[in-house]
Amino acid sequence: MKIDWAALASVFGVSLVVTIALVGLFTLGIVALSKQSATAGGSASGGSVALARTGAYACFGLCVAAVSYGIYLIVA
Amino acid sequence: MEHITLLLAIVVVTALVFDFTNGFHDTANAMATTISTGAMKPKTAVAMSAVLNLIGAFLSVEVAKTISGGIVNEDGIRTEVIFAALVGAILWNLLTWLLGLPSSSSHALFGGLIGAAVMSAGWSSINGGTVVTKVLLPAIAAPLVAGIAAMLATRLTYRINRNVTDPNQLKSTAKGYRAGQIASAGLVSLAHGTNDAQKTMGIITLALVTSGILAPGSNPPLWVIVSAGLAIALGTYLGGWRIIRTMGKGLTDLQPPQGFAAQTSAATVILASSHLGFSLSTTQSCSGAVMGAGLGRKGGVVRWSTATRMFVAWGLTLPAAGLVGAGAEFLTKQGTWGIAVTAVILVGGSFAIWLASRRQPVNHTNVNDTDGDEPQGVVTTAIAAVQPPPAGAPASDLTTTIPAPASAPDDPARPPAKV
Numbered sequence: 001m002k003i004d005w006a007a008l009a010s011v012f013g014v015s016l017v018v019t020i021a022l023v024g025l026f027t028l029g030i031v032a033l034s035k036q037s038a039t040a041g042g043s044a045s046g047g048s049v050a051l052a053r054t055g056a057y058a059c060f061g062l063c064v065a066a067v068s069y070g071i072y073l074i075v076a
Numbered sequence: 077m078e079h080i081t082l083l084l085a086i087v088v089v090t091a092l093v094f095d096f097t098n099g100f101h102d103t104a105n106a107m108a109t110t111i112s113t114g115a116m117k118p119k120t121a122v123a124m125s126a127v128l129n130l131i132g133a134f135l136s137v138e139v140a141k142t143i144s145g146g147i148v149n150e151d152g153i154r155t156e157v158i159f160a161a162l163v164g165a166i167l168w169n170l171l172t173w174l175l176g177l178p179s180s181s182s183h184a185l186f187g188g189l190i191g192a193a194v195m196s197a198g199w200s201s202i203n204g205g206t207v208v209t210k211v212l213l214p215a216i217a218a219p220l221v222a223g224i225a226a227m228l229a230t231r232l233t234y235r236i237n238r239n240v241t242d243p244n245q246l247k248s249t250a251k252g253y254r255a256g257q258i259a260s261a262g263l264v265s266l267a268h269g270t271n272d273a274q275k276t277m278g279i280i281t282l283a284l285v286t287s288g289i290l291a292p293g294s295n296p297p298l299w300v301i302v303s304a305g306l307a308i309a310l311g312t313y314l315g316g317w318r319i320i321r322t323m324g325k326g327l328t329d330l331q332p333p334q335g336f337a338a339q340t341s342a343a344t345v346i347l348a349s350s351h352l353g354f355s356l357s358t359t360q361s362c363s364g365a366v367m368g369a370g371l372g373r374k375g376g377v378v379r380w381s382t383a384t385r386m387f388v389a390w391g392l393t394l395p396a397a398g399l400v401g402a403g404a405e406f407l408t409k410q411g412t413w414g415i416a417v418t419a420v421i422l423v424g425g426s427f428a429i430w431l432a433s434r435r436q437p438v439n440h441t442n443v444n445d446t447d448g449d450e451p452q453g454v455v456t457t458a459i460a461a462v463q464p465p466p467a468g469a470p471a472s473d474l475t476t477t478i479p480a481p482a483s484a485p486d487d488p489a490r491p492p493a494k495v
Binding site: 002003004007008010011012014015016018019020022023024026027028029030031033034035063067070071073074075 | 132135136205208209213217221222224225226228229230232233236237239240244245246248249251252253256259263266267270333336337340341343344345347348349351352353354356
């Protein structure tokens with residue numbers, strides 16, 4: 001009986017890092033995006049909204065890349 | 077195509093039935109959190125999962141070369157043994173479905189195969205070490221890995237968005253979480269289709285090879301691929317609502333950020349494990365992820381009584397399916413009448429379990445009702461006994477505590493999904 005601890009450890013490590021990175025990125029993205037919807041109190045300033053939106057799209061882009069890689073792994 | 081014997085035909089049909097119960101059982105993995113957080117309507121969710129399962133079945137050309145991945149010595153395995161193994165796996169899958177417990181379909185198949193092989197050829201046909209490394213250890217590792225990842229991810233996501241308090245912005249983030257959750261659920265469905273439909277194709281191909289219809293090492297014929305894909309998709313579409321309820325509502329109360337974190341963690345663990353050489357059960361990863369997400373939210377609770385029942389079911393899967401498989405193999409060894417009796421037991425047992433499930437039906441209309449509280453269960457049973465499921469409005473004093481079973485077109489119990 002040979003237990004492949006190295007494989008188990010790498011599954012653990014990769015899952016942890018990838019999950020946290022993805023969830024973190026995606027949350028940053030949606031929080032940034034939520035800035036552009038007008039707050040109940042008043043409207044946000046224009047410059048920071050554009051910046052936030054660019055940041056959000058960058059985050060989503062990385063997430064889409066990760067999902068594409070996932071699909072590639074399933075298909076290959 | 078050469079002459080197909082009756083036994084082979086029975087095995088092919090049984091394998092497709094197993095494939096169906098597999099889809100039925102595992103819809104929860106992909107869609108339970110999506111349904112319980114309200115990211116998708118229940119019917120839409122299972123339809124999407126079914127389509128992705130079907131696509132998944134056609135995507136991969138690498139059919140499982142062995143059923144058990146080395147647990148059982150499959151050289152010279154007889155067709156009856158495969159049949160007996162499938163009987164054990166199907167009955168266990170249906171029983172756990174009746175109880176609403178998520179358990180691994182692959183482990184049920186392993187168990188059935190182990191029992192049938194031991195009865196057929198003795199203990200020497202089992203590779204004991206592989207049982208530990210492929211079944212027991214992953215059963216402990218999967219929920220831990222997925223759970224810890226989901227817990228930390230849930231903490232992180234709540235921490236990042238803790239400053240978002242404006243109602244408009246909250247609405248925007250909730251929408252984002254739903255989109256993310258649907259994407260991860262789609263990945264899980266696709267991965268499930270490629271993995272588990274291949275397994276059934278492997279079984280049917282093995283049976284065809286054993287009967288001398290296919291040359292050893294040949295790829296499955298097109299009809300095998302199509303029927304396996306359709307069986308798993310149909311099972312997924314009909315949806316194991318009982319298991320979805322346990323996973324989505326029974327283990328913990330999930331909110332959109334938690335559902336997103338849990339589903340992402342499950343998808344990552346499943347993909348990482350199948351590509352880094354330490355395969356973990358999809359079901360166990362998903363259950364673990366849901367519990368981890370439950371623990372990750374401040375004030376979140378995991379219902380350990382439900383979780384304990386689930387763990388017990390995991391522990392029992394291998395021996396229970398093994399016992400049924402061994403019993404079935406004992407009967408099929410007796411000759412033709414034994415095979416007939418086994419087939420009758422399979423059909424009768426499945427029908428009995430289905431009948432039992434009708435006593436307290438769970439479907440897309442009441443999948444999000446919180447279940448498990450004793451008084452509510454009693455009331456639901458009482459209503460189900462007095463009124464057949466599609467009946468009209470139940471007594472009005474009861475509607476205040478529980479929604480009508482199967483009478484409301486839209487789901488009244490679904491929370492408004494606030495972050």
